[in-house]
Amino acid sequence: MDLERIWQLFQAGGIVMYPLVFCSILVLAVTLERHWSYKEAEQFRKGKDEFVRALLEGRWLEPQGASGPIAKLLKDAYSWRGLETSVQLQMFENTAASIMGRFRERISYLETIVTLAPLLGLLGTVVGMIQSFKVLAVKTGQMQAITGGVGEALVATATGLCVAVLALLCHSWLCQRLDRLAGDLEECGAALLTGSSFAAGRRSRETA
Structure with missing residues (x-):
């Protein structure tokens, strides 16, 4: 399909094609930005x-990827080991919730586009069909023009569905990675608290 034909289809979709193009660009931008954030x-x-095995044995092992937010949290949490377990737990949960909140930023944009894009496409098709059926009101014997106009108007719906599918796939992929990060945080947090309790118990026995 040449560029001229693509431009013709774009024009046939009507004015809603512009917000649909913006939505598709936004989907790609959010996906790439979140991807690099999660990758770090x-x-x-x-x-x-x-790292977890060492903590459960009462030892501290420097976590890999020290520049990442989770590795930084684990280092900070290790420095809290002299505090009460309940205080450590509260501090860890608060910091972890803040990190997960930052990880979830802009994910809602994709959810909105999944719903918005098909509606924009449907709106463009309805407007196009109204314009096409005006031919019948103006002049009879124009069935080819009517059917052709309806066919072109459906371009908006097809485009909206494509954008929604893209947004849905990207959203599912990012949410999957987000769930894994949350699971990793929970596992490491439990290991830190267990290791801290283990170390505290050992110090108590040595003192006794």
Whole structure:
């Protein structure tokens, strides 16, 4: 399909094609921005199992990917080990909730576009069909013009559905990664608290 034909179809979709193009660009922009944000946070997974195992044994092992927000939280949490367990838990949960809140930023845009894009496409098609049927009111014997106009008007609906599908796939992919990061946080937090309790118990026995 050449560029001229693509431009013709774009024009046939009507004015709603412009917000649909904006929506598609926004989907790609949000997906790429969130991808790089999650990629940095996922760096610590390289040594996560060894890190958790060391904590459960009462040892501290430097987490991988120290530049990521999760690795920074784990370092901070280790420095809290002298505090009461309940205080450590509260501080960890508050910081983890703040991190997850930042991870969820702009994800709602994709949810909105999944709903908005088909509606915009439908609106464009309805407007196009109204314009096409005006031919019948003005002059009879123009069935080819009417059917052709309806066919072109459906371009808006097709475009809206394509944008919605793209947004849905990107949203599902990012949410999957977000859930894994939340699970990693919970696992590491539990290991930190267990290791802290283990170390505190050992210090108590040594003092006794």
